[in-house]
Amino acid sequence: MEPRPPLTRRRALAGAGALAAAGALSPLAAGCSAPYDTVASDKTRLRFWHLYGGGDGVNMTAMLDAFAAGHRGIDLQATVLEWGAPYYTKLGMAGAGGRAPEIAAMHLARVPGFAPGKLLDPFDLDLLAELGVKPEDFTKEMWERGQFGGKQYAIPLDTHPxxxxxxxxxxxxxxxxxxxxxxxxxxxxxxxxxxxxxxxxxxxxxxxxxxxxxxxxxxxxxxxxxxxxxxxxxxxxxxxxxxxxxxxxxxxxxxxxxxxxxxxxxxxxxxxxxxxxxxxxxxxxxxxxxxxxxxxxxxxxxxxxxxxxxxxxxxxxxxxDCHAFVLPHQEGRGGAPDRAAHTLAAWMLKHSVDWAKGGHVPAYTPVLDDPAYVKLKPQSEYRGVIDDVVLDDxxxxxxxxxxxxxxxxxxxxxxxxxxxxxxxxxxxxxxxxxxxxxxxxxxxxxxx
The missing domain is CATH 3.40.190.10 (Periplasmic binding protein-like II)
Incomplete structure (x- = not known):
C-alpha cells in the first residue's frame, strides 16, 4: 500500500474481473498497447507504466526526472494509470497482446496472477549484475517471491508494511x-x-x-x-x-x-x-x-x-506487500529498449532513499545503512521490519x-x-x- 488520496484508493478497489470496464477507467482507454510516441532517432524509447499517485506520485516523478536528466540517450515515457484493479487489468491485457511497455510497476503479491512466462518476461540477471544489482542485495524471502520456474520475474523496490x-x-x-x-x-x-x-x-x-x-x-x-x-x-x-x-x-x-x-x-x-x-x-x-x-x-x-x-x-x-519492477510481455523483447528497462530498475533501487521519504522501507538492503536514509525520521525507525514482513500466500x-x-x-x-x-x-x-x-x-x- 502506498500514499494516495484515500477516496481514489477506495474507488479503485473494484473486482479484478471487470475487464471491459477497465479500459474505460484507464487513461489509455483507446487500446491495450503502450502508446507510441515519436522518438528521436538517436534515443532509445523506454515506456514505464506505474500506478503511483499522491505523495508517491510526487516522489516518483522527481526520481524519473532525475533519471532522465542523467540518461540523455533514453527517451523515458512514464504513464500513470488508475490504482487498483483497472491498472492490473490494463497491464494484463497489454502483456497478453505482446504490446506492453518495456517496464512497469507491480505489487509483488500480484505477480502469481500474471502467469509469469505468459504475461511477464524474466529479467536478465547477468545484465542486472553488470548494472550493480545482485540477488544478495535483497532479503531471501523478498527476492524469491519474484521467482517462478527458476527465473526472476520481479525485482522488489520496497516493502510497505x-x-x-x-x-x-x-x-x-x-x-x-x-x-x-x-x-x-x-x-x-x-x-x-x-x-x-x-x-x-x-x-x-x-x-x-x-x-x-x-x-x-x-x-x-x-x-x-x-x-x-x-x-x-x-x-x-x-x-x-x-x-x-x-x-x-x-x-x-x-x-x-x-x-x-x-x-x-x-x-x-x-x-x-x-x-x-x-x-x-x-x-x-x-x-x-x-x-x-x-x-x-x-x-x-x-x-x-x-x-x-x-x-x-x-x-x-x-x-x-512490496512495490516491484516487472517486464510485461513483449514479442521480441531485447536490444537497447530492454537494456534501458534494466537500467531504470537498477538506478531506482540505488536511489531509493528518495523513495523512502514517503514511508516505504527500501528493498535494496545497501540503502538501509545509507546515512541519508538513517537520518530520515521517523521513516528509518522501523526499517528492521524488512526481515519480518509477511506477504499474501x-x-x-x-x-x-x-x-x-x-x-x-x-x-x-x-x-x-x-x-x-x-x-x-x-x-x-x-x-x-x-x-x-x-x-x-x-x-x-x-x-x-
Missing part, C-alpha cells in the same frame, strides 16, 4: 515513552491493552483508531493478517491452491480485536479518510495503518512517531487491490464494528476463500 503510529504528547502523558522519547516495548496483548487503557485515562475516549468500515474496505483484512501471521497461521497453502486457515488461531485474534471495541479502547466505526483525519486531530494515541501516511502527518506538523507493529501473538511479524486473487482483500476485509469489518461474531466471521471467510479458489483467473492468457 503495517506500522503503529503514536502521538508522542499523549503517550508521554500516559507514561508510555522511554528516556529517548520512544515508545516503550509492547510485547503481548496484555502490554498493548495496558497501553491503550493508559491513553484512555488521559483522553477519556478510545485510544486506538484504524480503518474498520467503508466501501471496498481492506483495513480489517490487513489488521487481521498481521496478527494472524504472528500466531504462525497461514491462510492458503504454499502453492495457493488449498485453504489452510487455522480456526483456533484466527478466533484468538478476532476475539481480541472485538474486545478492544467492546471495552471502548478502539473506535469501532471509522472509514479510511476518517481514521487519518481523526488521528491528525490529536484525540487518539495510536493508529494502526500502512506506513505511507507519514507524509500526511509530517505535512500536518503533528507530534508523532512510528514503530513496527508490536508482536501481540508471537514474533513481531507484520503484513505487507501466492494466488491470482491475492495481493494489493485484490479480490481477497476486499472480500475478507468486508467480513472482518463486522467483527471490528460489532455487527458480526468472530466465529461467524471465520466461517464466512472460509466460504469466501472457497469461492475464490473455485473461480478462474480472469486475466487473458493466465491460468486458473
Amino acid at each position: 503495517m506500522v503503529l503510529y503514536y502521538q508522542t504528547e499523549l503517550c508521554e502523558k500516559a507514561g508510555l515513552l522511554d528516556g529517548d522519547g520512544r515508545l516503550k516495548p509492547i510485547e503481548s496483548t496484555g502490554d498493548f491493552t495496558a497501553a491503550l487503557r493508559a491513553v484512555k485515562k488521559v483522553t477519556g475516549g478510545p485510544a486506538l483508531i484504524t480503518e474498520t468500515l467503508g466501501p471496498d474496505v481492506v483495513g480489517p483484512w490487513r489488521l487481521f493478517a498481521t496478527f494472524y501471521a504472528q500466531s504462525g497461521g497461514r491462510v492458503l497453502s504454499a502453492d495457493g491452491k488449498r485453504i489452510e486457515l487455522d480456526d483456533a488461531k484466527a478466533l484468538k485474534v478476532l476475539d481480541y480485536l472485538a474486545r478492544l471495541g467492546e471495552e471502548g479502547l478502539m473506535l469501532r466505526r471509522a472509514d479510511y479518510p476518517g481514521s487519518i483525519g481523526q488521528f491528525s486531530g490529536g484525540k487518539f494515541g495510536f493508529l494502526l495503518n500502512g506506513e505511507w501516511e507519514v507524509s500526511t502527518f509530517k505535512t500536518a506538523k503533528m507530534k508523532f512517531s512510528m514503530t513496527r507493529t508490536p508482536g501481540l501473538f508471537g514474533p513481531p511479524k507484520t503484513f505487507a 501466492p494466488a491470482w486473487f491475492a495481493g494489493s487491490a485484490s479480490r481477497m482483500w476486499i472480500e475478507l476485509g468486508g467480513v472482518f469489518s463486522g467483527v471490528l464494528t460489532g455487527t458480526r461474531s468472530p466465529r461467524g466471521a471465520v466461517a464466512e471467510a472460509r466460504k469466501r476463500l472457497r469461492q475464490l479458489l473455485d473461480t478462474p483467473n480472469p486475466l487473458p492468457g493466465a491460468e486458473s
Whole structure:
C-alpha cells in the first residue's frame, strides 16, 4: 500500500474481473498497447507504466526526472494509470497482446496472477549484475517471491508494511515513552491493552483508531493478517491452491480485536479518510495503518512517531506487500529498449532513499545503512521490519487491490464494528476463500 488520496484508493478497489470496464477507467482507454510516441532517432524509447499517485506520485516523478536528466540517450515515457484493479487489468491485457511497455510497476503479491512466462518476461540477471544489482542485495524471502520456474520475474523496490503510529504528547502523558522519547516495548496483548487503557485515562475516549468500515474496505483484512501471521497461521497453502486457515488461531485474534471495541479502547466505526483525519486531530494515541501516511502527518506538523507493529501473538511479524519492477510481455523483447528497462530498475533501487521519504522501507538492503536514509525520521525507525514482513500466500486473487482483500476485509469489518461474531466471521471467510479458489483467473492468457 502506498500514499494516495484515500477516496481514489477506495474507488479503485473494484473486482479484478471487470475487464471491459477497465479500459474505460484507464487513461489509455483507446487500446491495450503502450502508446507510441515519436522518438528521436538517436534515443532509445523506454515506456514505464506505474500506478503511483499522491505523495508517491510526487516522489516518483522527481526520481524519473532525475533519471532522465542523467540518461540523455533514453527517451523515458512514464504513464500513470488508475490504482487498483483497472491498472492490473490494463497491464494484463497489454502483456497478453505482446504490446506492453518495456517496464512497469507491480505489487509483488500480484505477480502469481500474471502467469509469469505468459504475461511477464524474466529479467536478465547477468545484465542486472553488470548494472550493480545482485540477488544478495535483497532479503531471501523478498527476492524469491519474484521467482517462478527458476527465473526472476520481479525485482522488489520496497516493502510497505503495517506500522503503529503514536502521538508522542499523549503517550508521554500516559507514561508510555522511554528516556529517548520512544515508545516503550509492547510485547503481548496484555502490554498493548495496558497501553491503550493508559491513553484512555488521559483522553477519556478510545485510544486506538484504524480503518474498520467503508466501501471496498481492506483495513480489517490487513489488521487481521498481521496478527494472524504472528500466531504462525497461514491462510492458503504454499502453492495457493488449498485453504489452510487455522480456526483456533484466527478466533484468538478476532476475539481480541472485538474486545478492544467492546471495552471502548478502539473506535469501532471509522472509514479510511476518517481514521487519518481523526488521528491528525490529536484525540487518539495510536493508529494502526500502512506506513505511507507519514507524509500526511509530517505535512500536518503533528507530534508523532512510528514503530513496527508490536508482536501481540508471537514474533513481531507484520503484513505487507512490496512495490516491484516487472517486464510485461513483449514479442521480441531485447536490444537497447530492454537494456534501458534494466537500467531504470537498477538506478531506482540505488536511489531509493528518495523513495523512502514517503514511508516505504527500501528493498535494496545497501540503502538501509545509507546515512541519508538513517537520518530520515521517523521513516528509518522501523526499517528492521524488512526481515519480518509477511506477504499474501501466492494466488491470482491475492495481493494489493485484490479480490481477497476486499472480500475478507468486508467480513472482518463486522467483527471490528460489532455487527458480526468472530466465529461467524471465520466461517464466512472460509466460504469466501472457497469461492475464490473455485473461480478462474480472469486475466487473458493466465491460468486458473
